[in-house]
Amino acid sequence: MAIKSRANTWKNWAGNQECSPARIERPSSEAELTAVVKQAAADGLRVKVVGAGHSFTDIALTDGVLVDLSEYGRVLSVDATAKTVTVEAGITLLRLNDEVAARGLGLENLGDIAYQSIAGATATATHGTGAKFRNISSRIVGMRIVTGDGSVIECTPEENADILRVARVGVGALGVVSTVTLECVPAFNLHAIEEPMRVDELLDDIDGYVDGNDHFEFFWVPHTKWALTKRNRRTDEPGQPRGRWQSFRDDYVLSNVAFGAMCRVGRRRPGLIPRLAKIIPSTGRTEYIERSDKVFASPRLVHFYEMEYAVPREALPEALNRVRDLVDRMGVNISFPVEVRFVQGDDIPLSTASGRETGYIAVHVYRGTPYDQYFQGVERIMNDYEGRPHWGKMHFQRAETLAPRYPEWDAFQDVRNRLDPERRFTNLYVERVLGP
Numbered sequence: 001m002a003i004k005s006r007a008n009t010w011k012n013w014a015g016n017q018e019c020s021p022a023r024i025e026r027p028s029s030e031a032e033l034t035a036v037v038k039q040a041a042a043d044g045l046r047v048k049v050v051g052a053g054h055s056f057t058d059i060a061l062t063d064g065v066l067v068d069l070s071e072y073g074r075v076l077s078v079d080a081t082a083k084t085v086t087v088e089a090g091i092t093l094l095r096l097n098d099e100v101a102a103r104g105l106g107l108e109n110l111g112d113i114a115y116q117s118i119a120g121a122t123a124t125a126t127h128g129t130g131a132k133f134r135n136i137s138s139r140i141v142g143m144r145i146v147t148g149d150g151s152v153i154e155c156t157p158e159e160n161a162d163i164l165r166v167a168r169v170g171v172g173a174l175g176v177v178s179t180v181t182l183e184c185v186p187a188f189n190l191h192a193i194e195e196p197m198r199v200d201e202l203l204d205d206i207d208g209y210v211d212g213n214d215h216f217e218f219f220w221v222p223h224t225k226w227a228l229t230k231r232n233r234r235t236d237e238p239g240q241p242r243g244r245w246q247s248f249r250d251d252y253v254l255s256n257v258a259f260g261a262m263c264r265v266g267r268r269r270p271g272l273i274p275r276l277a278k279i280i281p282s283t284g285r286t287e288y289i290e291r292s293d294k295v296f297a298s299p300r301l302v303h304f305y306e307m308e309y310a311v312p313r314e315a316l317p318e319a320l321n322r323v324r325d326l327v328d329r330m331g332v333n334i335s336f337p338v339e340v341r342f343v344q345g346d347d348i349p350l351s352t353a354s355g356r357e358t359g360y361i362a363v364h365v366y367r368g369t370p371y372d373q374y375f376q377g378v379e380r381i382m383n384d385y386e387g388r389p390h391w392g393k394m395h396f397q398r399a400e401t402l403a404p405r406y407p408e409w410d411a412f413q414d415v416r417n418r419l420d421p422e423r424r425f426t427n428l429y430v431e432r433v434l435g436p
């Protein structure tokens, strides 16, 4: 998925991050993986693993050894009774979804896409939506981690449980995750209803929508009073999929081709954006039942840059209204809808939902569009709510500003000092957000 343009350069999906590592390694077994780390240590080089390159920040960049796990992504075992699956860290969510579905299982909750690797997605606390459900990392019940000297630590609820608790969201700073064991649920379908609503009416009864649906999210369309809503209910009812033409129209033509064309016009002639935006809410209502992962995640072909903030759930309506106000006042036209989601709090020290019921606000701009004024304005708003930025999405925070927003910051740093005292796994991003 990530673009590798020349033999020794690497670029992320969004195309805004690039590095030239000393070398790129593609191990296909744990033995090869440990050998890569040992050799890097012997050569005095830093190590960074890359998943699918779907982070927008410089989180996966290195001038040392870049470890590409695209050839290390098999299912190792499935425990049908415990409903757990153990996989090599490079497996993509797309493949993992198919593998567990073939065994009558599913992942409890997912984000918008499934191109990421399991280790990359969980390293940054990747999440979907649903106030009764947590992020993907919270379903990890076991990990094997290669530390800075090339040794492997097994983490389970019985062995090294303190490391497991922290490493579920490791921001790539604790070592190379070799395998992940995930708790699954019996396979389920989702009954999806997608329709536009007036954003003010939605916010007036936000708790009703969030608590009254298993998975609720919406996209406010800047320069309009409209939001596109998605309500998903978990069900065992048989699938009633959209026709092939309808899913092609919704997921490909409307969400990608037509939207991409609108963004390109908007980038050339920003003055047209408010008029173009009015077309988006006229897409009508869609209702269908499909396999859960096919509803949670869909194709994303339009490339963009994104920032996303986690705020306490109760602060979300006010924070969103301030973002709406900012867009109105800023004098810059924004072509991408603002995405709003909700998840349950968890107990992972560096999860963006750590210790609190959480609402997420995500802002985007089309690739190649200036974003500083917009993103910095949104970040200033989020600072007033102890906002925590998504580790894989753009932001301007530093360790000093982030530490007070995570009550268990020191627990993370303790494990980091134990697993990587030499900082074999650091890079500029990790130093900026976690300290040297």
Ligand SMILES: Cc1cc2nc3c(=O)[nH]c(=O)nc-3n(C[C@H](O)[C@H](O)[C@H](O)COP(=O)(O)OP(=O)(O)OC[C@H]3O[C@@H](n4cnc5c(N)ncnc54)[C@H](O)[C@@H]3O)c2cc1C
Binding pocket: 013, 014, 048, 049, 050, 051, 052, 053, 054, 055, 056, 059, 060, 069, 089, 090, 110, 111, 112, 113, 115, 116, 117, 118, 119, 120, 121, 122, 123, 124, 125, 126, 127, 128, 171, 172, 173, 175, 176, 177, 178, 300, 390, 391, 392, 393
């Ligand atoms: C189009 C798009 C849609 C998105 N939708 C969502 C969404 O709905 N919800 C959400 O929360 N996020 C979303 N994201 C963000 C994305 O899920 C995260 O940035 C995620 O971390 C990307 O996973 P990746 O496999 O590409 O990892 P990368 O970006 O390649 O790496 C991320 C981090 O993980 C580390 N890492 C990877 N593998 C390992 C390993 N084996 N051991 C140790 N560290 C490792 C890397 O070193 C790096 O620090 C989206 C991103 C894009 C581009």
